[in-house]
Amino acid sequence: MLKLIRYMVPQKLKYRLFTAFVCLILLPFCALNLYNYQRIETLVQKKISQQSHYQLEQMYRTLEDQISIAFKTLIFLQQDDTVRSVLLHPEQRNELENKRLMENIFKNLNNSFFLYNPSVYFMILDLTESAYTSYPPKRPLVYSELRSNSGFDRNLMNTSSYRWVPNDSNYVLRDISTSAYLLSLYAYLEDTQSTAYGMARISIDYSYWLRSIHKQSDLQQQYFLITRSGENISQSDPDSQLPEEVRAGIAGHPGQQYFIDKTSNSLINYIYVESLDWYIVNRIPLSVLFVEIEGLKQQYFITFFALMGIFLMMTFVISTTITRPLSHLQNKMKAAVHKNLKIRLPEHKFSGEILDLTRTFNTMLDDTHLLIQKLRAEERQKEAVHFQMLLAQTNPHFLLNTLNTIKWMAIRENNEEITNMTLSLGRLLEASLNTDNDLIHLKDEIELVQAYVHIQQFRYRHKFEVTYAYDDDILFALVPKLSLQPLVENAIVHGITALPGSGLIGILIRREGHLLIVEIRDNGVGMEQAAVNRQPRKRPGIGLSNIRDRLRLLFREEGTLEVLSSPAGVIVRFTIPFLLSTPYEHRQPV
Template identity: 40%
Template sequence: MVGVSSLNRLIRSIQPNSLKYRLFFAFLLLIILPFFALQVRNHTQVERLYEYRISEQSQNQLDQMKQSFEQIKSQMLLAALQLEKESTVQAALKKETDPGAMLPSQSGIIAPAGSGKEDGIVEILTVFKNRMLPVGEHLHYSLTDLRGHLYVSYEPKSNATYGTFMEQPAVKNLFAGQEPYAWVTDATNDMQTNAYESSPLISLYMVFKDEDNHAVGLLRVGFAYQGWLKKNMSNFLIQQDYYILNETGRVVYESRPDGMLPEDIGAIVKRQQDSLGRKYEVHEATSSIINSSYIGSMNWYLIAQFPLEVFFGDIRSMNQQFFITFGLFTLLFIIITFFILSTITRPLMLLKKKMSEIIVKNFLTSIPTDNYKGEILEIAVTFNNMAKDLTQLVDRLKVEERQKEAIRFQMLLQQMNPHFLLNTLNTIKWNVLSKGDQASADICISLGKLLETSLNSEADLIHLHDELELIEAYAAIQNFRYDQRFEVRYEYEDSLRYALVPKLSLQPLVENAIQHGLAKMKTGGCILIRIYTHVNNRLILEVEDNGAGLSYKPSADPLRKRSRIGLKNLKERLQLLFRTTADLELIELDRGTLARMSLPLLISPPYEHGGQTHVEDHNR
């Protein structure tokens, strides 16, 4: 019972809910999918059968070439042994040069003359070459004595000499070792022939010895295997591309230079040789069948690559036509089914779309109601009313949020806005002036500028030059307090005079530099205010001092009754004004501290220039 219940739940979970998709799902499951699977199965079986037949014939051709390779090598060794036993050859190699014999050229090479008298050894080499026809036309003999004579059965290149022949690494190694002969798969070719015959040779090098076992000469039988392969491949039933890989995996022969041999051909060949099953592989990237055969005596791999498009083109074209017809029939059924049911499902899909857009478009979306009736019309009207109510609610929340932020900003400013101090300062100023104390009066005027600015709640941003005037007033007060222990310097371009900055933004930084950096210095204090622009329209304001630095911890002031709020106040005001586009950081220097404030660059030149405003300009 538990199993049946679980199966029922699974069927219900995958069963379409809408009528449109139920009809389409039934047709797809009962007719289209079985018919499609049957056709794919038949197509796959036909392709695999042809692949197997082609690969089988290709493997037979490779095995024939492999067997021919081995036979030719055996014939080359047999011919070398027979030549060594030729009495004429032995006599010519041991005796001194006959004055009546044909003299070699300056290179020391004696080649076929083409007409006239031939050298005796050259004639013998030619006879051996012709004896092994048709393979003999790809075999080339070179026989040298040890007295500077090189007899060849072919026309050598102009730069070929007896010396270059004897200097070959294979020749040197053979004379230096104990082996009577050696096989070389990449011997240098010195023949004047066609492109294939001039390729590297498979060569047998054999030392000729007399009856006393003394070396009297050296024979090389060269096999121009590329020309032989080209000729034999043209006679095969299946025409395809052939390659030869040496023991290092490098391609030493390719029947077609522009072939599409896979880059991982070495791994493919290794898999085929290690496999106990089929010896072919279908390579999808190059769309080809690859067979290989290992030539053990040479440690080579003979590879055949058959392009599938050559044979499967017609079959795939027919299958393609079937699948196109099948696809068109399926598409026609889907169109008819969806057209019949669209009158019911289209309004629901539109409602779903509008609901997904409602957040992206900030609730500014609606469903047209002109074409609907009955229940669909009621759904559309209800949705439109809901979107309108949400828009009004969001607008009301935005207004309330702005009001809260404005109230919070004013509360922060009020921490610096003691209104009553301004009137008190005016009283003190007139009192000290009546007594001739100009210094105290200047302090009152500077402090009045600061208080007057903080009392102005109409503007949150002021011009940079106005902010710098406030800093000058604040610095004058602090210099009087600390007995002129420090100086304030300014570095900025005149074009930034009307850049907008938060009101009283530099003052907390200067205050922090004086109290925590310069307060303990007796003389030589310096505060550098640097203003400049940076990339992406950024305004950078820096306050640098040469004081104690961030690591300095001043002793607590017992008379201080409230916490220091300068930097915290400034950070909160920057957050309210610029959100995440403003930043404030403190950087410890080798000597002193750098406070850097970064905010968007806003330039607001005034329409007209007025005079400076200070405490004297207002009647209190």
Template identity: 35%
Template sequence: MIKGIAKLLPSKLSHRVFLAFTVLVLLPMLGLQLYAFQRIEDGLFDQVHESGRIQLEQLKSAFETTRGMLIPEVISIEMNYRLMEMIEHPERFDAAERVGTMAEAFEKIQSRSGENSSYFHLQLADRHGHLYESGERRLGDVDAEQFVTSKGPAPGMQPVLEDSPAGKILAYYDQLTNAQGEVIGRIKISFLFTSWIYANTKTFLIIQDYYLIDRQGSILTQSGRSDLDPGTVRRMLQGAGAGPRGYVDDKHAVLLQSTPIPALDAHLVSGSKLDIYFGNARKIKSQFVSLFLVLALFFVLVTYYILSTATRPLLLLQKKMKELVHKNFRLHIPPGRYSGEILTLVQAFNGMITDMNQLIQRLKTEERQKESVRFQVLMAQMDPHFLMNTLNTIKWHATSKQDPDTARVCLALGKLLEKSLNVEEDLIHLIKEVELVHAYAEIQNFRFRDKFTVDFEYDPELNYALVPKLSLQPLVENSIIHGFERMKHGGHILIRVYVERGKLFMEVIDNGQGLGTEDSPRRKLRTRKGIGIHNLRERLQLLFRHEAYLELVPMPIGCKAVLCQPFLLSKPFGGGAEQRQAIEGSGS
């Protein structure tokens, strides 16, 4: 999956940086701001929801308190003996007296209602057709006789919703009876519900519309002109789809909250218009998003321009690199047009081209030198058999003349020449190297009339350890030439070979003149860089790098040369046992 996503990424550096800037900077910032606005809206919504719920409960409580004041007022009329007598026998009283007494009773009832008195209207009619009303407001023409004899709403102070010139009212009806249980009149108390709601909600913090809704979802009365979605109202009454924050009428952008009123078999519903509270926030959000997109587009264009300016030199470098091979590394970028990191990059590129040209020239020079050396080697090997045949001729001639010493020297010299002319071998077995040392020592003893001896000390298991070809011969030569220079006889060379910690040590110890002090001529003579020892050190460096070394160690008598190299063992698969034993016998 990661590989699939990687394939969708742009290949150019400028496009990658542009994509990274957009995805990692712009989009997270936009998402963070939108999240912040959403949190603000959620906070406002919670505040509106909680405040609306509190206001709705307050309104319901006030309504129940106000409604509960009506029944005691009706009872107070029934307990007033004079009023009941006027209602049952109006002919016993003067008309003006009846009207005055009724008005005085209505005023007392309304005065006990306090600030709600203006929302109550009382109507009382006797069976003789006399009608009495409270206050100056009339809620319509009423026929007293029809009012008393009507079989409309059942008595018992059950509320009935009616229309009136003042709007929807809640009408409470009750019958007035005498001691014999005969109906002598009827009373109606009208509660101006719509006006009462409007007056009691003016001081609320949250602006809301209030609705009285029956169980079928029909709006009985409302305090505002806002419409509601019938489907949302039905779901609210059925209790379906309720969220933790109430019901939202998406069509009209209204938050609905309800509370039941059992006495009316209805629900009191509040509607909060969300546009009032979220209109400015959403407008600011829209403006911010628009401004952010404009600024983001501006920054994107500026970023793309900067990236193009920065990557243009890189594209030039890429083009120049493609042309390197075709132009044989003869390229150079003028640094005058660039600055900063790009200038450093251009200078590094030019320096790299210069170093590469120098390296190529060096390789060409070394190649020519190798060709020259190879030519010289070929010249040296042009006719080695001629030299070997000449030595054999001298050897047989010396043998025929009864000169065995000359014959042995010719044989030893042949072995040395044979190994030295074989350039295909760099490492040989220790047993072969010992043979070469024997041959060299025999030639030198013939020259110096046996003034030194050579002994070997090593484990036969090391016969097939690999050592550099002609590695011991220069050390033996150093002992003979410089160590035994002033000696007539008695010279001794001990060659010791052993293995320690994975390293092969070869020591050449002589009893000649030592190295002496730091400034003595003998030390300078024995430690000067002879051709043989110098070549040996270079060969060790080429073969083993830093894993091999050669050093001269001063001793009380004579000198010790130590050669250390990695231990390499290469035993043959079979054969060679007789030859190995013969050499060991001669070395002892």
């Protein structure tokens, strides 16, 4: 994942500046604008929904008014003495007179101030065989069929003397109403003793009412009436239908709600009519709501992206102006590498931060020159110490005495000791001449010391004994090559040879944390007596100083050398970092 991110991040500075501007400024700004426009659309949608709900509430009130008109009509018919007289005593007048009286009553009701509505129709039946209507019927009236209408069934009315039928088949002449169904109020006309003396049916043409509401709407809205079960009762536009999933979503949720129908891309509002158990649904196409907003949005974003394009070009030009001197500086740095840092940048060509950067670069080159000179001087010093180490380990006096010993042994007796002597000398000479490695394993360094001690035992006729104390788990620790031999030589020459008896040299090596501590102990004459006994030499001794310089060059402050006086002899201790290097074991193929 990190590799992919590194691969996607531009490498050049000007592209990084350009990308940073796009990601940190342009994209958030665009996202903020989109968010604000979505908020505007949401607010407009909410506002339109509130207005639509207000219209639905008005429709709800007008529908309630229609229902109240039916109840008022029923009350007037029930309280009218003429209607009661015609229905109770039709024999007192002839049939034409009764019909004329009822038609006048219907005309007065239609002309009344609360019932001037051509979508309301009423019919009255007596309990014998007469029927009176305020409308021309679709089919001839048959009293027996009208009387047997399920709307007048008292069992269905329960405890009330009236009943609403929402899907009553339209019985009005088609020239007057083309609706398929009417909303009818069926009721019994009763006297003060609750004795029925007639029946009334008052119907409301809700399709006509719905279409008249639709004509008054400003927007391209559509209105629907559906039942609680989701059945479509009527719609303002005969050619439009409410999708089944929308009706299913509305059904069973009383109250006022609105939502977006993504299928038709419309805003759906609805209100529950509790008295009829209906829903009045309003559908408004979103394209009508946001047509002006979409135009403004398109115009705004065209302008916005045009300005952003110009701004991006200016940003790229500005970033190129900033990065061009840096590219020049980068090329000069590459040239400085190829020319061994012997180059300087012209400071008069730049100003501001670039000038400070140029001066810093030139100062860095000067400091680098000084550092290189110091490193070269230190390298020369290291080579000189290396050379001194070789001289110290190939002491001509030691080699001369050793060769004389070998010569006299060869003359005096013929045995294998000469072979062992020459092997030990060869091992020391080989280690002295090999200058490739500064650090060797402690195991190899101990073997060199043992070879040196083997030779010195013959020279001094076993006057001293050397003991070794160390753990096997540090045998492969790294130590400076030929660091123990000069210290053992000092112990023999300056401490042991002046003793009247035999001497003892102890080599103790241990690990303490991250440090390796090496100690050379002898029971010689001590430092003060050795200084008194020291014979003048043709050249100064360089053993201790050689080791001290080598430790400083190899380990800096972590390499130390101490010479301590003890009650019996001298202790020389040096401390270096513990570096373990276990060699790889080569296995022979089977």
